Amino acid sequence: MSYATGxxxxxxxxxxxxxxxxxxxxxxVALPESGRGSGVPVxxxxxxxxxxxxxxxxxxxxxxxxxxxxxxxxGSISQDKIIAPFDFEVLKSDGELEKERREAKARIHPVLxxxxxxxxxxxKELLNFAQESKSIISTFPPSxxxxxxxxPANISLEDSSxxxxxxxxxFNRFGVRLTSGTWRFLIxxxxxxxxxxxxxxxxxxxxxxxxALFDVYNQGIIDVPRASLIHSSDSxxxxxxxEESTTDLKKLxxxxxxxxxxxxxxxxxxxxxxxxxxxxxxxxxxLKTFIAPNIIYNRAxxxxxxxxAYNKVPLVKGFxxxxxxxxxxxxxxxxxxxxxxNSLAKKRMDLEExxxxxxxxxxxxxxxxxxxxxxxxxxxxxxxxxxxxIWRQWKMMLLVALIIGLVHLFQALVPVKYDLPRYMxxxxxxxxxxxxxxxxxxxxxxxxxxxxLAGLIRGNDFPVAFSAVIIGGTALFxxxxxxxxxxxxxxxxxxxxxxxxLVAAFHFVHFTTGxxxxxxxxxxxxxxxxxxxxxxxxVIICExxxxxxxxxxxxxxxxxxRPLLRxxxxxxxxxxxxxxxxxxxxxxxxxxxGANALLTRAGAYYHDIGKMENREYFIENQEAGSRNIHDxxxxxxxxxxxxxxxxxxxxxxxxxxxxxxxxxxxxxxxGRSRLAFFYAKAVKEKGEDVDEASYRYPGPNPQSKETGILxxxxxxxxxxxxxDDHSPEGIRNTIDSLIRSRLSNGDLDECPLTLKEIGTISxxxxxxxxxxxxxxxxxxxxxxxxxxx
Numbered sequence: 001m002s003y004a005t006g007x008x009x010x011x012x013x014x015x016x017x018x019x020x021x022x023x024x025x026x027x028x029v030a031l032p033e034s035g036r037g038s039g040v041p042v043x044x045x046x047x048x049x050x051x052x053x054x055x056x057x058x059x060x061x062x063x064x065x066x067x068x069x070x071x072x073x074x075g076s077i078s079q080d081k082i083i084a085p086f087d088f089e090v091l092k093s094d095g096e097l098e099k100e101r102r103e104a105k106a107r108i109h110p111v112l113x114x115x116x117x118x119x120x121x122x123x124k125e126l127l128n129f130a131q132e133s134k135s136i137i138s139t140f141p142p143s144x145x146x147x148x149x150x151x152p153a154n155i156s157l158e159d160s161s162x163x164x165x166x167x168x169x170x171f172n173r174f175g176v177r178l179t180s181g182t183w184r185f186l187i188x189x190x191x192x193x194x195x196x197x198x199x200x201x202x203x204x205x206x207x208x209x210x211x212a213l214f215d216v217y218n219q220g221i222i223d224v225p226r227a228s229l230i231h232s233s234d235s236x237x238x239x240x241x242x243e244e245s246t247t248d249l250k251k252l253x254x255x256x257x258x259x260x261x262x263x264x265x266x267x268x269x270x271x272x273x274x275x276x277x278x279x280x281x282x283x284x285x286x287l288k289t290f291i292a293p294n295i296i297y298n299r300a301x302x303x304x305x306x307x308x309a310y311n312k313v314p315l316v317k318g319f320x321x322x323x324x325x326x327x328x329x330x331x332x333x334x335x336x337x338x339x340x341x342n343s344l345a346k347k348r349m350d351l352e353e354x355x356x357x358x359x360x361x362x363x364x365x366x367x368x369x370x371x372x373x374x375x376x377x378x379x380x381x382x383x384x385x386x387x388x389x390i391w392r393q394w395k396m397m398l399l400v401a402l403i404i405g406l407v408h409l410f411q412a413l414v415p416v417k418y419d420l421p422r423y424m425x426x427x428x429x430x431x432x433x434x435x436x437x438x439x440x441x442x443x444x445x446x447x448x449x450x451x452x453l454a455g456l457i458r459g460n461d462f463p464v465a466f467s468a469v470i471i472g473g474t475a476l477f478x479x480x481x482x483x484x485x486x487x488x489x490x491x492x493x494x495x496x497x498x499x500x501x502l503v504a505a506f507h508f509v510h511f512t513t514g515x516x517x518x519x520x521x522x523x524x525x526x527x528x529x530x531x532x533x534x535x536x537x538x539v540i541i542c543e544x545x546x547x548x549x550x551x552x553x554x555x556x557x558x559x560x561x562r563p564l565l566r567x568x569x570x571x572x573x574x575x576x577x578x579x580x581x582x583x584x585x586x587x588x589x590x591x592x593x594g595a596n597a598l599l600t601r602a603g604a605y606y607h608d609i610g611k612m613e614n615r616e617y618f619i620e621n622q623e624a625g626s627r628n629i630h631d632x633x634x635x636x637x638x639x640x641x642x643x644x645x646x647x648x649x650x651x652x653x654x655x656x657x658x659x660x661x662x663x664x665x666x667x668x669x670x671g672r673s674r675l676a677f678f679y680a681k682a683v684k685e686k687g688e689d690v691d692e693a694s695y696r697y698p699g700p701n702p703q704s705k706e707t708g709i710l711x712x713x714x715x716x717x718x719x720x721x722x723x724d725d726h727s728p729e730g731i732r733n734t735i736d737s738l739i740r741s742r743l744s745n746g747d748l749d750e751c752p753l754t755l756k757e758i759g760t761i762s763x764x765x766x767x768x769x770x771x772x773x774x775x776x777x778x779x780x781x782x783x784x785x786x787x788x789x
Contacts, residue, residue: 040384045394050380053401054372060412061368062459072341073463075510076333082326088347090318090340095419097315104309109237109246110229111301112222116241118294119217123210126290129174130205136166137190148187176289181278188276197274208269209283213290215265216258219251223293226254238295258291259284320344332511371456376404379449387441395546396438403433404446408453416458423503423524425454427468428475428495428531429538432488435479436535436550437542447472463506474498475531483555488532495528549599549659557602557662558583564656565605571612574620578717579605581772586706586713589764593757595705603665603710606658610649610666617641620718635682639675639695646670646697668707669714671747672699701750708751709761712739716765726773728766735765 072078092100137145140162163183170176178186193201220238222229226249229236235246253261266280273279320326320340327337349364383400384391391397407430415424430450434443447469455465478491503524507517542548556562560569569576583604591597611618616629617638630638649666679695702708715738720731739762742748753761 040388041392042384043394046380046391046397049394049397049401050376053405054369054376056405057372057376057408057453057457058365058369060408060457061372062416062457072327072333072338073461073510074333074335074338075507075512078327078329078331078333078337081328082341084320084322084324084326084344086347086351087322088320088343089316090320091315091343091346092317093339093342093419094417096317097313098418100313101310104313105306106232108302108305108309109231109233109235111237111239111244111298111305112229112295113239113298113301114220115294115296118292119214122217122290122292123213125174126205126209126213126287129170129176129286129290130202132173133166133170133186134190134193134201136169137187140166140187145187145191148184149191174289176286179285182282182285185276185278185282192274192276200274204273204275204279208266208273209287212262212265212269212283213287216253216261216291217294219253219258219261220247220295221255221258221291221293222252222295222297224297226252229297239298239301252295255291255293259288262287262291368456372453375449375452375456379404379445382445383442387439390439390442399542399546399548400434400438400442400446403430403437404450404453407450408457411454412457421520421523422458422461422464423467423499423520424527425458425464425468426527426531426534427451427454427472428491428528429534431472431475432479432491432532432535433538433542435476436482436488436539436552437546437548440476440480443472443476447476467502467506470502471495471499482551485536485552488536488552491532492529495531496525499524499528547660549661551598553659554598554602557658558598558605564609564652564658568609568612572615572618572620575608575611575615575618578620578721579608581721582607582710582713582717585717585765585768586709588768589709589713589761590706592764593705593709593753593760595709599661600706600709603662603669603706604713606649606653606662607665607669607710607714608645608649609652610645610647612652613648614641614644618645620721630678635678635685636694639678639682642675642678643697664703665707665710667698668700668702669710670697670699671701671711672696673742673745673747701747703750705751705753705757708748708753711747712742712758712761713765715742716769720769720773728770731769731773732766735762735769 144162163180167177167183170178189201189204193199229249231249233246234249236249236252237244238247263284266283270279270283317339320343326340326344327333331337349361383397390400407426411425414420415422427447427450431443431447434446450472451465451468454468455461458464474494475491478494479488482488500521503520504517507513507520539550539552543550543553560566565576568579583601586604587597587601589595590600619628633641646667650663653663653666673696674692675695675697679690679692682690682695702711716735719734719738720726723730723734739758743758748758
């Protein structure tokens with residue numbers, strides 16, 4: 001039975017009944033959840049997204065570049081002479097101004113203030129420490145003074161209390177805790193002072209220690225890390241009482257460096273002096289308490305000087321008198337001409353504002369708003385008329401608007417604001433994101449939209465619009481057969497191959513070569529390399545935020561080594577084999593009618609994962625010769641166990657975080673169909689008093705072409721596998737009968753498959769299955785073995 005004569009009449013009759021039943025039920029108010037109806041629905045969120053996008057792009061449009069001279073670009077030839085209609089100043093470009101301001105700030109040294117009182121304060125404190133420590137030691141009993149002369153010192157518990165009280169006095173007065181070694185040295189120095197060298201105790205502090213202290217203070221000790229004072233000249237400005245001077249930053253010391261320097265000076269200074277053992281260690285222990293910064297970073301003064309230098313940079317770089325020739329006819333346009341023309345536009349706007357208030361700004365904004373509205377409106381209209389499925393999804397429309405908006409936000413905030421090369425415009429990023437995440441048709445129209453908007457935001461810049469079309473189209477072509485993430489990275493090669501000659505061509509027609517050409521080529525190459533990298537990162541983010549499953553993710557899902565598929569193969573090998581076969585059938589059919597073949601194959605692999613938990617209830621998992629478990633069960637129990645695999649499959653999909661699109665295959669592959677075998681068995685046992693709803697799957701029926709294909713492939717594969725007659729005629733009759741049954745039962749009523757597509761699917765099933773069950777040649781050896789049997 002061919003599909004033309006078999007199920008065509010039934011399908012036509014069924015379609016007629018369905019259309020008659022649905023007539024007059026078209027929704028009166030369009031809501032996001034509304035179904036397919038005639039015309040193009042416009043929801044409230046369309047207005048929100050559209051207005052927000054248009055308003056944002058209008059805001060990003062330039063205010064100071066006149067469209068009057070937009071055709072004049074650097075290197076082009078002027079056709080007419082332009083004369084200044086009034087006096088005006090030639091303004092520096094943002095890039096020039098920013099560069100000069102950076103240079104002005106770079107000439108400002110970090111400012112520090114020298115505090116001379118610090119050195120004198122700590123000199124006096126050191127001498128006070130000497131007197132206080134000598135006074136404390138003088139109160140020690142002779143037993144302590146004598147014991148300190150020995151190594152190690154044998155001091156009784158009672159005598160140790162003198163050290164504790166003396167240490168507390170020094171800590172309360174100077175904030176220092178002396179080590180036991182330093183105490184022994186001071187006691188021995190005191191004994192030396194008292195016995196044979198009067199004045200030696202005080203001399204030790206007044207001469208070598210004070211000299212070492214003055215050395216580091218005279219060099220200067222800063223209060224912040226050296227890294228905080230880095231300047232291009234490696235110098236800083238130090239303010240003294242009545243003057244200031246620059247000093248090499250390397251000559252100044254941090255506190256740690258000052259302590260280290262003292263440690264290196266003391267052995268030299270104490271050499272040759274008659275001192276007890278341990279003098280150097282004790283001197284280090286004492287002096288570190290009396291070291292503090294005497295060069296203080298004046299952050300407020302530094303900031304004031306930086307701001308003053310920033311503000312002193314003049315905004316203008318020249319002046320044009322009224323009736324002065326700005327550019328003559330047949331003259332090559334250079335940067336000076338462009339700066340004068342931009343300044344003329346700015347002055348003209350200022351004069352308009354002075355004469356008419358905000359009228360000029362309102363007119364300019366209104367004009368830009370209309371231009372943006374027309375561009376975005378045509379883009380949205382294209383999606384509404386050609387790609388209705390995307391138009392009906394608020395998440396997809398929001399994503400489209402975000403991609404368009406963010407691409408131009410980058411353009412306005414980076415290359416336009418800082419006057420960087422036009423070839424930094426990320427047209428390739430926008431095109432690839434729209435193609436991978438949304439649709440290639442949206443991407444194609446999006447390229448045109450981005451190009452027009454780019455030219456507008458750049459100040460009616462034709463080269464940037466032209467470049468956006470070429471580079472966006474190249475990126476779209478490069479990702480048409482993306483199967484892995486490395487394929488996305490390879491798009492950089494396509495972009496470089498097109499970008500380099502494109503940049504060169506623009507320079508050649510403007511008669512510019514040399515360094516400007518090389519610089520723009522470098523920017524184009526960097527943009528080509530960075531674009532796919534950025535796309536990969538953004539795709540991962542968007543997939544999670546907008547619940548999108550791209551082909552890149554689907555290719556990972558159909559990897560048979562994924563944990564869930566390996567578990568299915570081990571627990572339910574029959575179901576696993578069935579899923580692979582269904583995947584082959586469904587993928588071929590989807591590809592033939594132009595549906596998403598990769599999504600269909602992925603859905604087929606996972607559609608029966610719910611059978612793993614109770615695999616013995618499904619015929620494909622029962623061992624040959626074993627008794628069918630359903631023979632011992634009531635029909636309603638059998639139906640319950642079989643139907644449960646859909647819910648269990650959805651639970652597993654949630655556990656393993658399968659995408660929403662894959663979950664749809666699990667829930668829709670049986671639709672709301674009835675378990676005919678068990679229902680018939682129940683009717684036979686109980687009569688007509690049977691709850692039919694208990695024998696139906698929960699659904700819903702297939703809502704997409706892909707899930708509809710899977711329903712047919714699942715039914716056909718299971719039926720043909722159990723056939724005894726695998727002849728082409730037998731397979732054809734089975735396929736036609738099963739498709740006719742699905743159509744007559746209304747299982748495909750909500751699916752957008754057309755009659756022509758269903759016929760194509762039937763033929764694909766026939767071709768694939770006859771290939772699987774083709775007649776095999778019986779070899780002589782096989783005949784001999786059969787004769788022996």
